[in-house]
Amino acid sequence: MSKLYSVVRLKCPRCHKGNLFTKPNPYSFKNSLKMPDRCLVCNQDFQIEPGFYIGALWTSFPIVIFIMTFLSVLLLVFVKMQLEWFFVVITIILFSLQPIIIRLGRAIWINIFVDFDVETMSSAENK
Numbered sequence: 001m002s003k004l005y006s007v008v009r010l011k012c013p014r015c016h017k018g019n020l021f022t023k024p025n026p027y028s029f030k031n032s033l034k035m036p037d038r039c040l041v042c043n044q045d046f047q048i049e050p051g052f053y054i055g056a057l058w059t060s061f062p063i064v065i066f067i068m069t070f071l072s073v074l075l076l077v078f079v080k081m082q083l084e085w086f087f088v089v090i091t092i093i094l095f096s097l098q099p100i101i102i103r104l105g106r107a108i109w110i111n112i113f114v115d116f117d118v119e120t121m122s123s124a125e126n127k
């Protein structure tokens, strides 16, 4: 549950307070994927190793598959959209969701390696 919170809110996996991304808006194009080197709250390292987030491709890919499956059923089965239009619509939707998908993929990825740590927070609050 706590990992889900961290992913959905794009918060630090360790303290759930610091932001994973510098800019809250995923559509601020220049800095969309900019992340601080460390959590501003608990000092958790966000760049665990060089190229760490290349692995996040494996967590964003299932999100894309999920969205495509959902849209396929919705548009082809229920809306009965023509195949040509379906491809146009699905391309536009996936393209415009790309910044959010990449962010979620990265949040899931770092949550695989970093666990929530209550100790970190209580010791940070005592400082």
Ligand SMILES: [Zn+2]
Residues within 6 Å of the ligand: 012, 013, 014, 015, 016, 017, 018, 039, 040, 041, 042, 043, 044
């Ligand atoms: Zn943190």
